[in-house]
Amino acid sequence: MFRVKELLLSAETFNDPIFEYHLKYFRWYGYVASEEQPRPWFSLFRCTLFTASIWISCALMLARVFRGYEHLNDGATSCATAVQYFAVSIATLNAYVQRDRVIALLRTAHLDIRNIMIEADDQEMGMLFQTQVYTRTITLMLWVPSVVAGLIAWGDCIYRTIFLPQSVFNTAAVRRGEEQPILLFQLYPFGELCDNFFIGYLWPWYSLGLGITTIPLWHTFITCLMKYVNLKLQILNKRVEEMNITRLNPGLVEEHLTSSELDHWRMKLCKEFVEEELKIRRFVLELQSLICVPVMADFIIFSVLMCFLFFALLIGAPSKMDYFFIFIYLFVMASILWIYHWHATLIVECHDELSFAYYSSDWYNFQIPLQRMLHFVMMHAQRPLKMRALLVDLNLRTFIDIVRGAYSYFNLLRSSHLY
Template sequence: MYKVNELLLSPDTFDNPIFCIHLRCFRWYGYVASRGEIKPWKSLARCTILTASIWLSCMLMLARVFRGYEKLNDGATSCATAVQYFAVSIATLNAYSQRERVVTMLRLAHKDIQRLMIDCDQKELQLLEHTRIYVRRITFILWVPSVVAGLMAWSDCLYRTVYIPQTVFNMPAVRRGEAQPILLFKLFPFGELCDNFVIGYLGPWYALGLGITTIPLWHTFITCLMKYVHLKLQILNKQAQEMDIKRLNRNLIIDRLTISELDYWRLQLCKSFIQEQLRIRNFVEQIQYLICIPVMADFIIFSVLMCFLFFALMVGAPSKMDYFFIFIYLFVMASILWLYHWHATLIVECHDELSFGFYSCEWFDFSLTVQRTLLFVMMHAQRPLKMRALLVDLNLRTFIDIMRGAYSYFNLLRSSHLY
């Protein structure tokens, strides 16, 4: 079991320019807590309750799916919702079990960004600002469709409760086909329990609220971690091209240094580059440990589900509401997969450019000793850096293969249906 003090972050961490939005949401959910809170153990207990709630909602949805549907279109939206909850249940349980790793990574990243904001020059500050804006846009783009889908479901629930109340708590009429249940009731196997206001009405509202916030929150948080690594590599590439020894000591006066003193400081700079590369590699490994199981599950689940949703669109005659939700689900699932594979590609490509960054400096003006050391630094930078999720390489090629595979499976299903 974790000790509460091991999972606490300093109050200023929640103002971090890259992670602030997600950390404030995580604090509300209880995945992290601040040292300034009076009773931080309550936040961590709330995390257990919310994680259990997501799993309970997921099990209820899957139970409804396994009962079957008379028509394919009737089950397409419910099945997609259940599978989405199953995927996010895996992610949240993984995050719950690895909270100590997440907190450790956040402490390191925040300390590093604080140091960067003090020591950075104007160009590095622009890179940091660009990263801050980028992660906020990505968060907004993924959050909007999830929230819109939730608001549509809630609106349907409120409208029918106010104007068509006989269809809300009237399960006998629903079973006879005389009335359609509200959208939220289609997701759960409550049956006669729908006549209970708390279980049949507020329960689905609570479950839907968890889903539309947790799904985009977790995936965009991992995007923030990956963009932080990309930012570190961009800055390291820039510093390698400049080879500015004044970064090690602001009081140095270059013109007054002897050749041996210049060599010493340049060698120290090369050493700092190696250390920075090792820190980046270690951080990437921590990200891989954190996401390997959820991303592998997403790889399997989403590719099959996208194929099924395309098949439901082509074969059946879904309603306008079903069309809307199916396209929302397709967009969200494709976006989640793209987030991981695209940003992993950015990290790998930026790391591969490090050797060219070292080569771009004015190495021809350095002494032979420094040139040889710089050559070893370049060789170290050429060690390949890859991101994997168990058996899956995270890169754009894998993402394209997933899309192709889903389309191929869809064609097979369509052909078998026609014949």
């Protein structure tokens, strides 16, 4: 059982340049709480309530899907929504169970970023600023389509409720085909309970609000963690290549030091670099343990669902609204898969450059013992750093394989339909 005190973050953590927006939302959701916040135990309760709500919504949507639809187009959007909620339900439950790991990762990352801001030169501060802009851009790119889709569904509810009330709380007419249900009613198996305002109207609004905020924010939060690792590796590569001993002691003047003294300080600097690389490796392993299960689920679920949506577009005659929602779902699912595999690739490639950074230093001016030590350090840096989601590697090749697999399944379904 969680202890509330172990889940509290310092107030300054919520102003972190990379995680600021996500942490403010997580504080509203109840996933994290501030040390200065009154009644922090209420956050744990609120997070439990919201996480349970997502699972209940997922169960209801899947129940509606299993009841079937008369036409494939009628169920394409509902099925895609249900599967999206199933995927985010796995992610939120996993995040809830491993909340202590997330808090530990956040504390480590915030401490490192604070140290970077104190010690960094202009070039490193530029890297930090670029990372900040990048993470905010990625967040908006994934969040805006989800919010737009939710606003359209809400707008449909408001318009139909005000101008076409006979089609809103009139299940009998909908079943006879005389009226069309509003978008949100198509997601739940409420039947005659659609005529109940609280169950048939307010609950879908509440569930949709949770979905359109939780789905993009959680995935982009993991992106921020991965981009932070990439930033750390970029800064490490730069510092290794410079081999600037004044980082250890600003009072040192290289021209006034003997060769032995220079090698002594360079030896200490290399030791610090190795320790920094080991810290990054441990952080990556913790991050991998956090995301391996939900990313593996996304790998399976989204590849099948993308194939299904393309098939629904092929054999049916979807409306313009269906086209719009199917496009949004395909974009969001492809983006979620892409951000994991792309940023994992960035981490691997940036780590692979570390041994070249050692080679790019002025090693040929060092004494023989230090050159030998650098040789072992370079061998250590060449150990591969990979991220995996249980059975699959996270890299661009895997992402391309997912797209190819979805297209192959689509062709198989299309061939069987034609014959």
